[in-house]
Amino acid sequence: SRSINLAVIPGDGIGQEVVAEGLKVLSAVLPGDVKLETEEYDFGAKRYHATGETLTEADLDQLKRHDAILLGALGDPSVPSGVLERGFLLKLRFAFDHHVNLRPSKLLPGVATPLAGQPEIDFIVVREGTEGPYTGNGGTIRQGTEHEIATEVSVNTAYGVERVVRDAFARAQARPRKKLTLVHKNNVLTFAGHLWSNTFNKVAEEFPEVTTDYLHVDAATIFLVTQPERFDVIVTDNLFGDIITDLAAAISGGIGVAASGNINPSGAFPSMFEPVHGSAPDIAGQGKADPTATVLSVALLLRHLGYDAEAERIDAAVAADLAERAGRAARSTSEIGDALAARVAG
């Protein structure tokens, strides 16, 4: 019999509320013969204040035993900026080698966008997740003086770039339009840029059916708002991916519906799924958060574990729910979760 052994990290702020709804929908969608086991972990601001810990080696050993991880959001104004981001989120992505950071953007019917004229938006961004300016390389000398110098080193390896580029080509190959756009800034960041461009061009030879394109990151932001329909699959580095996926979320319904997967395709470590949004402490505990992004992240999780039909049912339920929202009264976090759970079960 089949089973899913899930690590659940609600985290801070609205993370708690949205993860509860994600689990509700997950339970509802799974067939009776699939045993769902969940173990909850208390990472986040509370634990940091109580113990000073963000993520220990022992924690990683525990998390490692799961099939996948569902995360809400981490972050609280009481914790200095960077502590939970570097000490937990990025540490986990790096420790579990989550090199494919997958972020789909699809503007569903009935969903509001800040763009005029309801453009066609349906693309995925494959963001590199373990290299680039995110490595934490760099440092500061003469801190606090007028002679301070602070550096950040973007580290790019042939190994790291090639595997994510190949993953993106395979995803493009599997989509109807079969188009892949490399986004970088190779006219300025020439060292990293040439590695990315050369690798991209080399791997392209293995995928003759995939149409390729290149855009500088600054130009990509222009096209995202003027011609979003030109994108099918985008592959890009960690920092550029961070920036353009927030913009992509904004134009395709907002971060309330933006899902993401931090994927290790080899399966050597569990992959982690999380909404793109943060912990939103200003609305936490009020039942105002939209759990849709978390529910869609659960669909990514299911697809990753091979439950494609169940993932489809969640996607369809979300699409139906969003299509009916316009003009309706606002619902609470759990009301939206209930509605989605009812749809996937039905």
Added chain:
Amino acid sequence: SRSINLAVIPGDGIGQEVVAEGLKVLSAVLPGDVKLETEEYDFGAKRYHATGETLTEADLDQLKRHDAILLGALGDPSVPSGVLERGFLLKLRFAFDHHVNLRPSKLLPGVATPLAGQPEIDFIVVREGTEGPYTGNGGTIRQGTEHEIATEVSVNTAYGVERVVRDAFARAQARPRKKLTLVHKNNVLTFAGHLWSNTFNKVAEEFPEVTTDYLHVDAATIFLVTQPERFDVIVTDNLFGDIITDLAAAISGGIGVAASGNINPSGAFPSMFEPVHGSAPDIAGQGKADPTATVLSVALLLRHLGYDAEAERIDAAVAADLAERAGRAARSTSEIGDALAARVAG
């Protein structure tokens, strides 16, 4: 009697066409007692192919003697990516210490935007121009092998950050809304991020009337499309500034109307003014390019040299011209230049 001694760099592609119109409007707006001297330089793809040179020490010595520089655009598909960017554009910005890269965004009445509902857009971005990931620090080892490693080093100094932050505060102080937003990614790029944030908070004490705000660069791209009215002045690093100013241009009329100044406020070296757009080789030589961004760059140039009234007249002429465009037949590059020249003269 007054005089302006201008270096003119038409450059490649549409650069030639738009600079001609910029000069036309400049001549028309200047009062009779101001002597305008221009010297044209042939930098760009042609010279690179003929001599292998992009910008020599002798060139810099010549350029140094001018009061300001007007540049069209550099770049051609025949030149490898990065050669003219690093070898000319960035070399000049660095050599002349153009640390204030000024990019205003204003959505003028009648101008099309990809955003729904004609939002209020009127802000300026003060982009640092001499540091960050643009320094060219970094390198490649084992190039072309499966063990290649390429790095890019973002270099940030207290000296460099403080002067641009102070410049931005002064600009915010001089505007009616007096609001300054720092854009960075201090939760991930913690070394550079802390230098930027600490410097920002320290300089803020000298400007008690200025309201301050902080946004991560990814969140900034969201707000640029969902609430652009929240921005008044933005200060940010070189790379983030590159990215968000293209997005800012896209939402406020497109790069056809986006002007920029590469400013050395000390006056130790001439400042350079250029449209944000590139050389657009696909439409070069056809009279299709919109010279408005160059004309607005001429206004920035005039303001920098103390000709405020003349700069205002150009801005007003552009606003009037744009307001009348909707529904009219398209005009050629020189027709738009003629119309603007007539307006500023009249």
